[in-house]
Amino acid sequence: MKTTTLPFIIFFFITSSLLFAQKATVRGVLLDSSNQPLAGVNVTTGNEGVQSDLNGYYLIEIPSNQSVKVVYSYIGLENVEIDITLKPNADYEFNPVMKVDVVQIGTIELSTRRNKQVEGIVSISPEVIRKMPGANAGVENLLKSLPGINGNNELSTQYAVRGGNYDENLVYVNEVEVYRPFLIRSGQQEGLSFVNSDLTSNVDFSAGGFQAKYGDKLSSVLDITYRQPVKFGASLDLSLLGASGSVEGISNDGKLTGVLGLRYRNNSLFVNSKQTETNFKPTFADAQTYLTYKFNNKFELSFLGNVSINDYSYQPLTRQTNFGTLADPIALLVFYEGQEEDRYNTYFGALKGTYVLSENYTAKLIGSIYQTQEQEHFDILAQYRLGEVNTNIGDEDLGEVEFTEGIGGQLTHARNDLDALIINLEHKGTLTLEENTIEYGLKYTREDIRDRVQEYEIIDSAGFSIRPPIIDYVNNQPYEPYASPIVPYTDIRAINDVQINRISGFAQVSRQFELSNSKLWANAGVRAHNWNVSGKGITSTTQTVFSPRAQVSLKPNWEMDMLFRLSGGVYHQPPFYRELRDSTGAVRPEVKAQQSVHIVFGNDYSFKLWDRPFTLNSEAYYKKLTDVNPYTLENVRIRYRARNNAEAYAYGLDLRMAGEFVTGTESWVSFGYLKTEENIDNRGNIFRPTDQRLKFGVLIQDYVKVIPNLKGYLNLTYNTGLPGGSPSYADPYDYQQRLPDYKRADLGVSYVIVDENNLRESGWLSAFNELTIGAEIFNIFDVQNSITNTFVRDIYTKVQYSIPNYLTPRVFNVRATMRF
Known part of the structure; x- marks a missing residue:
């Protein structure tokens, strides 16, 4: 038996090898x-x-x-x-x-490319993202030029969409959900966005009405795809704001591909140009990689990794802010002592396996781990003078404070530390049955947060410590003795150890129909989300929500190229840790998921103008929100009340016309109208913090016809003012004034020395596939935009002044871009 089996096995392997060869x-x-x-x-x-x-x-x-x-x-x-x-x-x-x-x-075909328009998704070219100027250039910088998306802080990568806040936006990179640090309170502390535009091959964005396959947030989805290289390449970008570089390649057998990006950013150029004189020593740096290995035609494994180190050292010295009117100019002069030392270190890794079981079924398994270690430590004493300004032209003291109307001091202290670990495990599948595409997913998330909040603020005016304006400290002298203790104006102390376990899933089906020579595309699905909050001193609480969603798109058989879209559903946002923590620092596990009934009607009209292609995108939307978690917004820091004690609504219209305004380049003009209000405890409607009524955006690419290698990029934004916020402990119903309108123009000019149409065959320039040098001017017209107000009291008139905190003035930058 053995003698007959062994030759057969040898023959089998030889034959198989020959066949394979x-x-x-x-x-x-x-x-x-x-x-x-x-x-x-x-x-x-x-x-x-x-x-x-x-x-x-x-x-x-x-x-x-x-x-x-x-x-x-x-x-x-x-x-x-x-x-x-x-x-x-x-x-x-x-x-x-x-x-x-x-x-x-x-x-009339609804191809794979067309499906993005069908789904209400805007696709943005990564090349435009890399070239368009902005104080914080990248994907988010370009998003803010789209209608319905607002961000009035050029040093921040955060954005608000159609009345939502910064916590209501989903961000995916190669189907992996990514996160932001928790403790950041101002744009200049942020450093780098997670998304590295040097590694990006595709950018898709939906401002609402998105499908069930996307997660549980109320406002938007940003879906980024990192590229898989087909050959070796490298890039380098240098400027006065920092540097970034990338390298990519593919193995000889084509199975292993990889891209690696390194970035460094320094905001000193912007911060040192502000009205506050500072010693500013930031270090914002990260390393990011995306690797894929194709075992065979059916199975591929990919890895996404990121390490980010953000050290923020800030020592304010002096500040003078002039405000008021020409007839009554007023200035705030501040002298500082102390400093701020912040750190945000994040570590992220994700593995994704993709298995093509057959032509009709693909399965994916995704696992990710995100850890953030953050500290926010500061002790800053600010002593101020509020007074009248010398306006006598020719006087040597022109612009100086001559008559003091108010004096005082403010001491702020914080020792805030946070360590969060978030683990995800997800399975997704796509099944094609005849004309139906079925997608489903199941995800488990574990969030482990350890948080210490310890901060206080002491305010002194003319030698008297100001107590917080609450009933316990009402002064009825001389009729009653005043025996209340001297306490800080604000004092927050809490230690939280919280664990959140989540199980979520979705199922949806898509299909294309014929309808009287027209094309009809439909999608319907539902999401479910169950979460449990527990921890030390916390009563364990479990809740579940369901979110049905649907989309319908119609492309009529007309001579005009038009596409109509209707989408919506019930959207929920189960609370993340920051939404569970109230203004005192305490965690409230009973906080419900905010709910939004969302309806979006859209139209895409493609046409030719000046014999060049253009598209007009229009979307009208309405949101009805319940179980709203009110919050206050200061710069980019959000503090929730964690009580679900409000209702809200938002409606608006977004328009964008994109096309070749200049032959061979893509530009667009956008307009957005928004109104959003909330009703807290049935007291009536007031503006929500992100109620930005009007928005205009213009993005233009151009070149000089006689010198086509000389190119220009212009990014214009005009937004009406946001609500200006309120002082600590104040009733938001008493503070409904708005900040001034936001106006900004950024210009970039570059000269292309080498590109794919002008490669050099010899000399040192032959090493480059692209070499571009240029200059950028941020805030061309030097407009004084403000992001928040500082509230200071006049000791004579008892008037409380709202003093604007201005953003960056005009700043110049030089930049060089190289690709090899």
Whole structure:
């Protein structure tokens, strides 16, 4: 028996090896004319075929030692064909660029690319993101030029969408949810956004009405895709604000790809130009990588990693802020002692396995770990004078405070420390059954937070310590003796050890229909979220919510290229840790999920103007919010009341016209109208902190016709003023004044020395695939925009002045960009 079996086994392995050796491999990445990856491209040879994945990657095996035709086909694009002969086990890389098929452009097709418009998603070119000027350049800088998205702090990467706040936005990188630090209170402390635009291949954004497959937030989804490289490359970006660099490559067998990005940022150029003189020593740096390994045509494993170190050292010296009117100018002069030492160190790692079980079913398993270690330590004594300003032109004391109307001091202290660990494990699947696409997912999240809050504020005016304005400290002298103790104006002390366990999931189905020669696309789904809050001294609390959502899109068979969209549903936002913590620092586990009934109606109209392509995007929306968790907003710090004691609404209209205003470049003009109010404890409607009524944005790319390598980029924003906030302990119903309108223009001018159309064959410039030098002017017109108010009391008239805290003035920057 053994003698007959052994030869058979040897024969089997030899035959299998010979058969295997008769195959060769063709692989690569499929791109469109904008160099964006194309998913779902059919790659066929004979009776065999595969489709490119979400990153445009494909791999197909072909017979060796014979001429084989490989055909690449995609609806609306011209077919690409190659005839190739490969030796056994050969590995050939082919990366075709597929162009628009002018014959088919008039047909009515809802292709994979069109589905983004169908779903109400705006796609932004990463190249525009990298080139557009901004004080904090990146994805978020460009988002703020879109309608319905507001951010009045150029040093912050945070943004508010359609009346929501900064905590209501989802951010994904390659389907992995990413997080922000907790304790940041001002834009200049933020440092770097998680998203590295040097590594980005695709940017999708939805401002509302998004599908059930996206998580449990109320406002928006930012979906980022990092690229899988097809060859070696490197980049370097240098400026007075910092530096960033990236390197990418692919293994010889094409199975392993990787990109690595390093960034460093220093905001001293902006902070040192403000009215407050400071010693400012920040260090904002991170390292980020995205690796993929393709075991075979069916299984791929990817890793996303990030390490971020943010040290913020801030020592204010003096400040003079002039305000008031021409007839009655007033100035606030402040002298400081002390300093602030903050640190935000974050560590993030995620593994994603993708298994293509068949042409009809793909399964994914995603695991991620996020840890943030944060400290906020400061002791700052501010002694101020409030008085009249010398306005006599020609006087040597012009602009100096001559007559003091108020004096006082303020001591602020904090020893806040936070350590958070967030673990996620998620399974997702996509199943195609005839005309139906079914997607589902199940996710477990564990949040472990250890938090110490210890901060106080002492206010002194003319030698008298001011107590907080609450009933316990009412002064009825001389009728009653005043025996209340001297206490800080604010005093928050808490130690929290909180664990939150979450189980969430979704299921949705999509389908395309024929309707009288028109195309109808529909999506319906539901999300469920269960969470439990527990910890030391906390009563364990469990809650569950369900969120049904739906979308319908119609493309009529008209001569005009129009697409109509209706979407909405019931959206919930189960509370994250910051939403559970009230203004005293205590954790309230009973806080409910905020709920929003959201309806969005949209229209996309594509047309030609000046014989160039344009698209007009329009969206009208309405939100009805219940179980609202009111909050106060100071710069970028949000403090919740954690009581679900309000209702709110938001409605508005967003318009954006994008196209080739200048031949060969993409630009757009946007307009947004928003109204959002809240009703706290049934006391009537007041402005929500993010009620920004009007928004205009213009983004223009241009070049000089006689010198086409000389390019210009202009980013204009005009927003009406936000509500200005209120002092500590104040009733928000008594403080409904608004900040001045926000106006800003950023200009970038660059000269292209080397690019893909002008490569050098010899000399030192031959090392570059791209070399660009330029200059940037931020806040061209030097507008004094303000983000918050400081409230100071006049000891004579007892008037409390709201003194604006101004943002950055005009700042110059130089920049050089290199690609190898």
